[in-house]
Amino acid sequence: MADKKLQAGVIGARLGAAHAYAYANSSEYELVAVCDLSPKALDEIWEKAKLPEGSVHTYTDYKEMFEKENLDVVSVTVPDHLHADPVCDAADAGIKGIFSEKPLTINLEDADRIIEAVNRNGTKMSVDHTRSFVPVYREARESVRNGDLGGLTRIVAHMGGHRSMLFRNGTHIVDLIGYFAESKPKWVLAVHEQGFEDYGIVYKGEGGKDPALDPGSTLIIEYENGVRAILNSAKMTPAFIEIDVIGPKGRIRADDTGGNRWLSDKVEGAVTHDPAFDHPGYPEFFGDALIPAVQEMAQMVLNDAVSSSPPERGRDTLEIMLAALLSQDGGNIKVNLPLPRG
Numbered sequence: 001m002a003d004k005k006l007q008a009g010v011i012g013a014r015l016g017a018a019h020a021y022a023y024a025n026s027s028e029y030e031l032v033a034v035c036d037l038s039p040k041a042l043d044e045i046w047e048k049a050k051l052p053e054g055s056v057h058t059y060t061d062y063k064e065m066f067e068k069e070n071l072d073v074v075s076v077t078v079p080d081h082l083h084a085d086p087v088c089d090a091a092d093a094g095i096k097g098i099f100s101e102k103p104l105t106i107n108l109e110d111a112d113r114i115i116e117a118v119n120r121n122g123t124k125m126s127v128d129h130t131r132s133f134v135p136v137y138r139e140a141r142e143s144v145r146n147g148d149l150g151g152l153t154r155i156v157a158h159m160g161g162h163r164s165m166l167f168r169n170g171t172h173i174v175d176l177i178g179y180f181a182e183s184k185p186k187w188v189l190a191v192h193e194q195g196f197e198d199y200g201i202v203y204k205g206e207g208g209k210d211p212a213l214d215p216g217s218t219l220i221i222e223y224e225n226g227v228r229a230i231l232n233s234a235k236m237t238p239a240f241i242e243i244d245v246i247g248p249k250g251r252i253r254a255d256d257t258g259g260n261r262w263l264s265d266k267v268e269g270a271v272t273h274d275p276a277f278d279h280p281g282y283p284e285f286f287g288d289a290l291i292p293a294v295q296e297m298a299q300m301v302l303n304d305a306v307s308s309s310p311p312e313r314g315r316d317t318l319e320i321m322l323a324a325l326l327s328q329d330g331g332n333i334k335v336n337l338p339l340p341r342g
């Protein structure tokens with residue numbers, strides 16, 4: 001633990017209220033400032049972040065916040081298509097840790113720009129693909145890493161409900177697949193949900209709010225280590241997210257309320273339920289889900305800890321989503337990764 005608390009700031013005061021709450025409720029930090037272009041969003045943050053009114057400085061220009069505050073860590077919680085500038089500016093301003101909202105960005109140029117800026121500055125960075133920090137998914141990955149399933153061969157995931165949007169919400173489940181696969185994606189094949197057949201090769205959902213601008217899609221993703229994943233995502237289904245990670249000797253099924261593990265004593269044998277795997281899902285208040293994430297960021301900044309949600313995986317996730325658009329556009333073809341630049 002550092003003698004002095006890390007100074008934290010937040011850019012974007014809507015979902016940013018949850019980030020502000022997480023810093024304010026983590027002993028490693030002092031939350032010192034929040035910034036939003038909208039004075040109304042700043043007025044509303046106190047109640048949403050459960051902070052005493054006026055307890056931290058407010059700004060409408062993040063560059064002014066960088067100049068006036070001595071920030072160690074900053075969260076970037078502006079809309080999806082606007083992440084790159086504040087992330088790069090924060091890295092160039094010498095801020096040591098950046099916790100950015102997902103998706104990393106919506107195009108490869110911005111993703112490459114972010115990764116270049118954080119690498120050049122030696123900045124620590126995590127992307128808020130939140131399940132990377134939620135206990136049930138963390139424990140499931142630990143179990144896979146420990147070899148309980150005898151390795152990993154297949155992943156089957158679902159995303160349902162009217163927010164089945166490949167980029168805005170789907171980034172969470174695509175990234176969760178990569179969180180377990182722990183390998184580079186090799187190729188992607190996609191079939192969009194009905195009504196989005198002619199969506200095209202450019203993501204259209206700027207700001208990420210409108211489900212009509214963002215398709216659900218069925219994806220097959222193959223990783224370099226041989227893991228193959230299937231994601232089923234479509235609107236007009238119940239709202240749920242679920243993942244099933246499968247190895248030669250067992251499987252773990254997890255969703256946002258918890259998970260189950262089934263094991264076999266031999267390869268390809270029949271499985272039985274293992275009651276020893278029992279972990280909670282999301283906490284009730286979203287800000288509480290971000291406390292482990294900002295605590296990990298403190299360890300990254302202070303002790304060189306490794307990110308559970310690094311920007312490089314965030315870029316892989318984006319490449320998978322962009323490849324899905326190319327696959328659909330090309331007649332549901334296999335698209336090899338990485339995608340060509342330029």
Ligand SMILES: NC(=O)c1ccc[n+]([C@@H]2O[C@H](COP(=O)([O-])OP(=O)(O)OC[C@H]3O[C@@H](n4cnc5c(N)ncnc54)[C@H](O)[C@@H]3O)[C@@H](O)[C@H]2O)c1
Nearest residue numbers: 012013014015035036037038041077078079080101102128
């Ligand atoms: N992790 C999750 O589960 C989760 C949930 C919801 C949203 N998100 C992500 O959080 C981000 C924000 O989503 P939202 O729904 O709060 O968006 P929003 O559009 O409701 O709010 C974004 C805020 O950012 C502010 N803003 C924009 N540009 C700015 C700038 N240059 N400087 C300061 N403030 C600026 C806007 O004024 C607005 O108040 C998105 O990337 C979204 O995908 C993540």
